[in-house]
Amino acid sequence: xxxxxFELKKLFSKKGIILKVRANIYASLVVAGPMIMGxxxxxxxxxxxxxxxxxxxxxxxxxIIITYSLLFSLLLSSxxxxxxxxxxxxxxxxxxxxxxxxxxxxxxxxLLTVGSVSWAIFLYFCRIDFIYSMLCFILFCEGLVVWIQIxxxxxxxxxxxxxxxxxxxxxxxxLIAFLLTYLKYDVVASVLFGVCIxxxxxxxxxxxxxxxxxxxxxxxxxxxxxxxxxYPQLPFVGFxxxxxxxxxxxxxxxxxxxxxxxxxxxxxxxHDIAALVAFLTILIxxxxxxxxxxxxxxxxxxxxxxxxxxxxxxxxxxxxxEGMMATLKQELFYLAIQQALVTLFAIVMISExxxxxxxxxxxxxxxxxxxxxxxxxxxxxxxSIMLFLLYFANNSDALxxxxxxxxxxxxxTWVSLSFPAEFYGFGFVFASAIFYLVxxxxxxxxxxxxxxxxxxxxxxxxxxxxxxxTRLVEKLDN
Amino acid sequence: MKICFVLEGNYPYVRGGVSTWxxxxxxxxxENEFVLWTISDLESNRGQFVYTLxxxxxxxxxxxxxxxxxxxxxxNPNLKFTPDEQKAISxxxxxxxxxxxxxxxxxxxxxxxxxxxxxxxxxxxxxxxLAREQFPFASFSDLFWTVRSMFLPLxxxxxxxxPEADMYHSPSTGYAGxxxxxxxxxxxxxxxxxxxxxxxxxxxEEILRSDWVISYFKDYWISMYGMFARFAYQRANRVTSLYxxxxxxxxxxxxxxxxxxxxxxxxxxxxxxSIPEKVKDGWVDIAAIVRFAPIKDIKTMLYSFSRLKQxxxxxxxxxxxxxxxxxxxxxxxxxxxxxxxxxxxIPGSVNVRTYLEKIDFTVLTxxxxxxxxxxxESMAAGRPVVATDVGCxxxxxxxxxxxxxxxxxxxxxxxxxxxxxxxxxEICRNQESWKAMGEIGRKRIKTYYEISxxxxxxxxxxxxxxxxxxxSVLN
Numbered sequence: 001x002x003x004x005x006f007e008l009k010k011l012f013s014k015k016g017i018i019l020k021v022r023a024n025i026y027a028s029l030v031v032a033g034p035m036i037m038g039x040x041x042x043x044x045x046x047x048x049x050x051x052x053x054x055x056x057x058x059x060x061x062x063x064i065i066i067t068y069s070l071l072f073s074l075l076l077s078s079x080x081x082x083x084x085x086x087x088x089x090x091x092x093x094x095x096x097x098x099x100x101x102x103x104x105x106x107x108x109x110x111l112l113t114v115g116s117v118s119w120a121i122f123l124y125f126c127r128i129d130f131i132y133s134m135l136c137f138i139l140f141c142e143g144l145v146v147w148i149q150i151x152x153x154x155x156x157x158x159x160x161x162x163x164x165x166x167x168x169x170x171x172x173x174x175l176i177a178f179l180l181t182y183l184k185y186d187v188v189a190s191v192l193f194g195v196c197i198x199x200x201x202x203x204x205x206x207x208x209x210x211x212x213x214x215x216x217x218x219x220x221x222x223x224x225x226x227x228x229x230x231y232p233q234l235p236f237v238g239f240x241x242x243x244x245x246x247x248x249x250x251x252x253x254x255x256x257x258x259x260x261x262x263x264x265x266x267x268x269x270x271h272d273i274a275a276l277v278a279f280l281t282i283l284i285x286x287x288x289x290x291x292x293x294x295x296x297x298x299x300x301x302x303x304x305x306x307x308x309x310x311x312x313x314x315x316x317x318x319x320x321x322e323g324m325m326a327t328l329k330q331e332l333f334y335l336a337i338q339q340a341l342v343t344l345f346a347i348v349m350i351s352e353x354x355x356x357x358x359x360x361x362x363x364x365x366x367x368x369x370x371x372x373x374x375x376x377x378x379x380x381x382x383x384s385i386m387l388f389l390l391y392f393a394n395n396s397d398a399l400x401x402x403x404x405x406x407x408x409x410x411x412x413t414w415v416s417l418s419f420p421a422e423f424y425g426f427g428f429v430f431a432s433a434i435f436y437l438v439x440x441x442x443x444x445x446x447x448x449x450x451x452x453x454x455x456x457x458x459x460x461x462x463x464x465x466x467x468x469x470t471r472l473v474e475k476l477d478n
Numbered sequence: 479m480k481i482c483f484v485l486e487g488n489y490p491y492v493r494g495g496v497s498t499w500x501x502x503x504x505x506x507x508x509e510n511e512f513v514l515w516t517i518s519d520l521e522s523n524r525g526q527f528v529y530t531l532x533x534x535x536x537x538x539x540x541x542x543x544x545x546x547x548x549x550x551x552x553x554n555p556n557l558k559f560t561p562d563e564q565k566a567i568s569x570x571x572x573x574x575x576x577x578x579x580x581x582x583x584x585x586x587x588x589x590x591x592x593x594x595x596x597x598x599x600x601x602x603x604x605x606x607x608l609a610r611e612q613f614p615f616a617s618f619s620d621l622f623w624t625v626r627s628m629f630l631p632l633x634x635x636x637x638x639x640x641p642e643a644d645m646y647h648s649p650s651t652g653y654a655g656x657x658x659x660x661x662x663x664x665x666x667x668x669x670x671x672x673x674x675x676x677x678x679x680x681x682x683e684e685i686l687r688s689d690w691v692i693s694y695f696k697d698y699w700i701s702m703y704g705m706f707a708r709f710a711y712q713r714a715n716r717v718t719s720l721y722x723x724x725x726x727x728x729x730x731x732x733x734x735x736x737x738x739x740x741x742x743x744x745x746x747x748x749x750x751x752s753i754p755e756k757v758k759d760g761w762v763d764i765a766a767i768v769r770f771a772p773i774k775d776i777k778t779m780l781y782s783f784s785r786l787k788q789x790x791x792x793x794x795x796x797x798x799x800x801x802x803x804x805x806x807x808x809x810x811x812x813x814x815x816x817x818x819x820x821x822x823x824i825p826g827s828v829n830v831r832t833y834l835e836k837i838d839f840t841v842l843t844x845x846x847x848x849x850x851x852x853x854x855e856s857m858a859a860g861r862p863v864v865a866t867d868v869g870c871x872x873x874x875x876x877x878x879x880x881x882x883x884x885x886x887x888x889x890x891x892x893x894x895x896x897x898x899x900x901x902x903x904e905i906c907r908n909q910e911s912w913k914a915m916g917e918i919g920r921k922r923i924k925t926y927y928e929i930s931x932x933x934x935x936x937x938x939x940x941x942x943x944x945x946x947x948x949x950s951v952l953n
Contacts, residue, residue: 311617314609449599455622456602 036283037166038070039276041198044174045191052181054188057261061128062191064265065136067272071246073143076115080107080224081238082390084151086231087224092155098217101210104152106221111144126263135192142199149206156213165205173198229468233395240402241383244435247406248413248428249275255417255424271424274365277354278372281346285339285380289387292331300324301391308454317451325447328388336381343377364421371425375432379405382436385443392450397442405435479510480536482643482661486517486654490527490538493800493827494769495851496649496674497529499743504532506933511536513641515661517653520544539641546593546634557598559584567595568604571625572612573701578709582660585636592633596626616694624695628702632656640664645940648710651677652703655710662713668947670940671714672741675848675869676727678707683846708732715943715950718936720849721870722878737946739939742870743849744932747924750858753834755913762793762906765837765861767830767852768844771802775866775893776810779843782898784817790906793821796837800827834859838912839905844868845892854927857919862912863887864901877922886919 042063049059084107091099119140123133153162177194181187228235252258252268261267304320306312312320351366382401389398412427419426446453483489483504489497504512512535521542531538559567562577563584569576585592595601605618605625613621635653640661646669648658655671662669681703685691691699711717711733718739719725725738756763764783768774776797783795801807814822825833840856840863847869856863857874864887865871872889888901905912 309619312619313613313615314606314618315614317618452599452602455619456597456599 036280037170038066039280041170041173041195042066042276044170045177045195048174048177048181048194049187049191051178052187052190058188060259060261060267060269061132061265062188064261064267065132065188065192066139066195067267068265069136069139070143071249072119073115073140074147075239075242075246077111077144077147078238078242079235080111080148081151081242082234083227083231083238084148084224085154086234087227088151088155090227098215099219099223100152100155101214101217102219102221103224104148104210106224107148108145109221111148112141115144116141122264126265128263128265129188131186131189132192135189135196138196139192139199142196142203145203146199146206149203149210152210152214153206156209161205161209165202165209168205169198169201172201231395233399237386237390237395237398237402240399240406241386244402244406244409244431245379247409248425248431251410251413251417251427252424257421257424270362270365270421271368274369274425275372277350278346278369278376281342281350281373282339282376282380284342285335285377285384288335288338289384292335293387293391297324297327297331300327305454308451321450328447332381332385332388335384339377339380343373346373367422368425371423371429375425375428378429378432378436382432382439385436385439389439389443389446392443392446392453394442394446394453397439397446401435401439401442404438405431407431408434479645480513480643481510481645481647482513482515482641482658484515484517484646484648484654484658484661486650486652487519488649489516490514490529490531491516491518491523493528495743495848498851499674500649501529501532502744502746502929503933503936504534506929507937508532508534510534513643514538515541515641515657517541517543517635517657537641539639541635541638543631543634546630557595557600559600564600564604567600568607570705571604571608571629573698573705575705575708578660578713579663582636582663585633586664592637593630595633596630612698613694620692620695624692624698628699632706636660643667645670645943647672649674651707651710652681653706656706659710659713666951668715668943669713670716670718670943671710672718672936672939673724673728674720674743675846676719676724676731678703678731679727680846704731711737715946716939718939721873723870724848739935739942741935741939742927742932743851743854744929745851745854745858745923745927747858747920747928749831750834750855751860751920751924753831753859755860756836756838760792762790762909763796763837764793764902765796765798765833765840765856766842767798767840767855768842769799769802770797770807770810772806773845775843775845776806777813778893778895778898779841780810780813780817780819780822782843782895782902783822784819785895785899786902786906787819787821789903793906794823795821796823796825796833798825798828798830798833830855831859834861837861838909839863839887841898841902842866842871843892843898847871849874854923857886858923858927860913860916860920862905862915863919864890864898864905866890866892866898868892874922881922881926883921883925884915884918886915886922 045062045066046059049062054062084103087103088100091097091103116137119137123137126133128136156162173194173196175194176197177191180190180193249268249272252271253266255268255271257268257271258266259269300320300323304317304324307317307320347370351369354369355363355366382405386398386401389395389401408431409428412430413424414427416423416425416427483500485500488494489500512532514531514535514537516538518540519542521544523542524540562580566576566578566580566584570581605622608625609616609618609621631653635657640657642665643661644667646658646662646667648654648669649672651671651673655677658669658671661667678700682700685696685699688696708731711728711731714733714737716739717728717733717737718741719728720740720742722740725740728738729735766774766776766779768776770776779795779797783793786793834856839861840852842850842852842863842865844850844866845868847866849870850865853863853865853871853874863875865875867889875887875889876885877883888904890897890901
């Protein structure tokens with residue numbers, strides 16, 4: 001072909017066109033597991049505190065220190081929640097297991113540095129007993145470690161060991177708290193110490209599990225930060241969805257219901273307890289989502305994507321698409337039905353039972369509890385849909401939905417404060433309903449044109465994004 | 479008159495037959511102004527001209543397909559097409575006969591970045607129809623990337639600015655042919671296509687041999703170049719080829735017969751005819767004036783030479799020319815080693831005219847050729863020629879109908895060692911006939927292929943082109 005025509009080969013043999021592989025995302029709802037453990041720990045600690053004849057103030061202090069430590073560490077770690085699960089999934093897909101464990105230590109070193117400094121400052125201004133401050137500080141740091149480890153533990157998928165680890169920690173911690181209280185040590189310190197032990201045990205179990213599953217690893221521990229350049233929405237999706245989950249609690253701490261426990265620790269007992277118990281009712285969806293996705297949806301999803309990116313003819317792809325969408329609709333329907341049944345049960349039965357048992361659950365909380373149950377049910381389904389959006393790599397719409405949730409929750413709850421206390425939960429219900437509707441609409445619109453978004457919108461030429469974090473990592477690596 | 483030459487992968491970046499022809503064409507017509515509209519592969523070629531541009535070249539508009547990698551495009555093109563436009567695009571993607579006028583408007587009016595089309599939903603829909611109708615069992619993702627790869631150069635090129643001129647001239651079909659045709663359509667100016675090889679056939683061979691095109695889609699790729707050629711042939715006011723057989727192939731590919739002319743290559747006869755006879759030194763010196771490329775089949779030449787060496791000890795082979803394909807060049811060197819060949823010289827790119835002084839006769843073993851300058855030059859220098867029967871080599875060596883000068887060498891089938899060895903050995907044996915054969919070659923060149931004669935014919939072609947163009951404008 002000398003002299004006539006440029007050489008096509010030169011242009012196309014360079015593999016300028018790289019088929020982008022879309023890896024699957026692991027179900028991130030495992031986070032709900034530890035959260036429920038936290039609630040159980042809280043209840044256990046309360047019982048022990050009562051056993052130790054703690055004053056009401058001391059009981060409140062124990063509860064609020066545990067709540068604040070776990071909640072704010074969860075909030076801080078949520079920034080990396082989806083970034084890390086995406087990174088881990090990609091590394092697993094690329095068979096680069098050795099990169100996984102370093103990223104955990106990288107993320108932890110970043111979070112512990114930022115977290116410990118800011119939490120120490122917060123505690124300084126709190127002006128509570130020094131021992132309590134220390135225990136609160138330790139618990140916060142432990143919280144950060146556990147929330148991050150959960151991402152990795154989810155990839156290990158040894159759910160039985162995970163649950164066993166939790167119960168072992170819970171049991172040891174409560175036992176020690178009980179013994180110390182029995183030996184007449186300071187009740188608050190004893191219980192907090194026990195909780196710290198519980199989380200410490202969980203961390204040890206997890207670390208052991210992770211080191212048995214993943215190799216020690218090599219490469220920069222901050223490599224995962226590059227994923228933020230590639231998927232800039234993910235830190236926000238994680239942070240917004242977590243913040244939205246508690247925003248109404250925080251707003252209530254400055255409402256007429258609010259009481260100052262000590263220093264900067266506030267609580268709004270009727271709402272707090274109602275919300276925590278209502279939160280437990282979405283356990284069903286958390287568990288169902290993981291099993292439904294792993295067992296039913298994932299195989300159809302993988303079939304569709306491997307056909308679309310590989311050897312599938314158009315008619316095979318279209319058939320796989322229909323199969324996948326049918327499964328998706330069916331799974332969402334079942335999730336919603338089951339959640340609705342549990343929520344209905346909670347509204348009708350549980351509130352009565354709780355009033356009967358006591359536990360600080362008063363009859364004027366029943367209304368608030370019922371409203372919040374509806375809110376959390378809508379949230380659970382909306383969140384499942386949002387996770388499906390992440391599955392389809394539609395990070396922008398996931399961000400849109402979580403942002404809508406957060407804004408509506410803040411505005412809605414704030415507006416509800418100008419109504420009588422029975423209406424306080426409606427802000428969250430409103431926000432969750434919006435979250436559910438936005439996520440559902442986006443999922444519908446996106447999956448309707450899925451092949452367009454997945455195939456056609458891929459760049460004509462693949463170029464690695466060179467963002468701020470990529471340059472940072474390169475600098476740190478040198 | 480301002481003439482725009484649309485050039486793809488040749489002048490002024492690469493030396494070779496077409497490039498030399500373009501250079502001489504421009505120089506022989508100093509009263510006209512020329513714009514070079516070039517298509518090359520990589521940006522690194524920018525300004526890297528191996529020819530000194532003649533004074534009447536006004537400007538060079540360079541396009542590099544590699545630059546399409548860096549295009550900044552809108553990632554969410556919201557392109558909507560009218561039914562006519564949809565039909566045209568769908569015809570284009572099917573390699574049928576699209577309405578190029580509609581496409582031209584589309585590319586230039588709707589978006590100045592046609593590559594965005596690849597990111598649109600319309601593209602996906604058109605692709606799905608194509609998959610259902612023509613590739614129901616092929617991998618859809620392969621089809622998707624194939625279509626993107628196939629049409630990317632075209633979509634990139636049509637999005638670039640088109641130089642304005644009074645006349646468009648392309649020495650090939652392919653991308654250059656399409657661009658010249660589109661520009662002539664846009665500015666309503668005449669277009670002349672003077673084909674040297676048959677571009678479509680050469681691409682076909684390249685694709686069939688390639689390992690980077692998925693076999694299932696090879697026919698599809700080839701049909702795209704067929705579509706390009708049909709458009710250029712239909713749009714051109716005159717179409718020339720170097721020899722009769724090529725003209726017939728053009729017609730087979732869709733060129734209307736009434737547009738066709740046959741015009742041979744032109745050579746500066748005097749500068750070659752003045753080369754003196756080689757001073758006898760007891761050796762027979764054979765030269766192959768070729769660049770190292772698989773299409774030149776230098777390996778057959780080397781095998782044959784090694785067999786010739788067994789008959790004649792005092793014979794030397796000179797392979798004169800640069801390297802087109804580094805890998806092939808290396809293979810040739812390895813083969814020389816393997817055959818333990820003595821007396822093979824590879825002087826690289828040198829002045830052919832001076833080099834021919836120490837040569838007795840020349841050989842050409844190409845698998846495909848148009849009207850090779852190597853043969854013309856050898857004939858003008860009075861050197862006999864052994865060449866494969868490709869392109870119009872037989873016409874050159876034995877004369878076309880009505881030419882009774884006689885034979886100036888031997889024509890052999892391509893890739894046939896036995897025939898080649900026989901021919902080489904026959905010429906080596908009959909040293910006394912060299913002079914007579916050389917004279918025949920000189921006469922043939924002087925009569926039919928002298929540059930001034932040929933340029934006169936091209937000027938006639940231009941006149942005819944303008945005349946038919948005026949006619950079409952009036953109608």
